[in-house]
Amino acid sequence: ATDIMWWHAMSGQLGKQVDKLAAAFNASQSDFRIVPAYKGSYTETVTAAIFAFRSRSQPAIVQVNEIATATMMAARGAIYPVFELMRDQSEAFAPSAYLPAVAGYYADIDGNLLSFPFNASTPILYYNKDMFRSAGLDPDVAPKTWPEVGTAAKRLRSAGAPCGVTTSWPSWINVENYSAFHNLPLATRANGFGGLDAQLVFNNPQVVRHIARLAEWQGTKIFDYSGRGQAAEPRFQKGECGIFIGSSGTRADIKANSNFEIGYGMMPYDPDVQGAPQNSIIGGATLWVLRDRPAAEYAGVAKFFAYLSRPEVQAAWHQNTGYLPITRAAFDLTRAQGFYDRNPGASISIEEVTLKPPTDNSKGIRLGSFVLVRDAIDDELEQVFAGKRSAQAAMDNAVERGNRLLRQFERANPDR
Ligand SMILES: O=P(O)(O)OC[C@H](O)CO
Numbered sequence: 001a002t003d004i005m006w007w008h009a010m011s012g013q014l015g016k017q018v019d020k021l022a023a024a025f026n027a028s029q030s031d032f033r034i035v036p037a038y039k040g041s042y043t044e045t046v047t048a049a050i051f052a053f054r055s056r057s058q059p060a061i062v063q064v065n066e067i068a069t070a071t072m073m074a075a076r077g078a079i080y081p082v083f084e085l086m087r088d089q090s091e092a093f094a095p096s097a098y099l100p101a102v103a104g105y106y107a108d109i110d111g112n113l114l115s116f117p118f119n120a121s122t123p124i125l126y127y128n129k130d131m132f133r134s135a136g137l138d139p140d141v142a143p144k145t146w147p148e149v150g151t152a153a154k155r156l157r158s159a160g161a162p163c164g165v166t167t168s169w170p171s172w173i174n175v176e177n178y179s180a181f182h183n184l185p186l187a188t189r190a191n192g193f194g195g196l197d198a199q200l201v202f203n204n205p206q207v208v209r210h211i212a213r214l215a216e217w218q219g220t221k222i223f224d225y226s227g228r229g230q231a232a233e234p235r236f237q238k239g240e241c242g243i244f245i246g247s248s249g250t251r252a253d254i255k256a257n258s259n260f261e262i263g264y265g266m267m268p269y270d271p272d273v274q275g276a277p278q279n280s281i282i283g284g285a286t287l288w289v290l291r292d293r294p295a296a297e298y299a300g301v302a303k304f305f306a307y308l309s310r311p312e313v314q315a316a317w318h319q320n321t322g323y324l325p326i327t328r329a330a331f332d333l334t335r336a337q338g339f340y341d342r343n344p345g346a347s348i349s350i351e352e353v354t355l356k357p358p359t360d361n362s363k364g365i366r367l368g369s370f371v372l373v374r375d376a377i378d379d380e381l382e383q384v385f386a387g388k389r390s391a392q393a394a395m396d397n398a399v400e401r402g403n404r405l406l407r408q409f410e411r412a413n414p415d416r
Pocket of ligand 1: 066067120121122169247248282285
């Protein structure tokens, strides 16, 4: 059999599910063997793949998170667009099979998908029902708005919780998704979908007020900052923080690693911001195919992607992880199987990304070097939470630093 390397960033329960997918595909035929390899965080994984490409030891498949999409699209010599691969291998691959929130995020201007949608998430609210009960809060009602989160988090603190509320992925949740959910632009030009000359504009009064509020809460740990990426997740699992806003894709790990009753809700919003709640945007990752591997491997990659597209495979991945059902068929199948009736909270992610038809502010983000832009935003947020900078000054800095990165990217890609 021909071995096909798949580099990914899925750890914990997610890593187990990735291994299961590969093993099931490998058992379904004998020509190809998918070999998954965990390469660390999303950033570590994509960086490893870029270095490997330079020394010609790249994998055929690499998992890349959503914010590196524009950067990958620009790396034309290194990537094999998935729609071309599937066409070359005569495998079906129609963007219309995917949920609009997913296809819209990853399609090029001609509607072609350059990468394979695999794990799409969106931030949701998790809460600890046992801690709610001890604090005298109604365990059957999830806080819906930021003021309600504040009230509940204060009660949790008074009842002895070390931390009221925390979030993972600070920029993704508190700046990028906060903006989309309140129909505020992160950047001009439809958050970059309209062209590389987009400018970041998220230093507006609503975002600044939200960050200032978190900083104020930080003083008494009503909100407690937990670090970048997924660093906050274990704090909720261990019962330190009663409310956690994090990726829907962490559902499996939360269920596996916590010993309390979990409540679910939508990401909170501020009711005095007109139009809120709009719809959330997706995160997570897609699978990119890299060039310059032997031809036989590409035949196998196409077969593997066709396998991953099967409704029953997609539906199982969605149900076993918390990532969105990426195709309409997987969503329908999951519903028909009664999964949402048996698992309250499991459909919140879908309801949230489809809450209203997306606007230019809530379709997604398509900005070059956004991995670095997000680093700059996270860095500025940390200054605010450490009490070293005002929310306004930090968001102004983040916009300025981010715009410098966008202009560099624009100059490096003059023909796009
Ligand atoms: O933890 P994930 O996989 O849902 O991804 C969250 C962020 O979108 C990653 O950029």
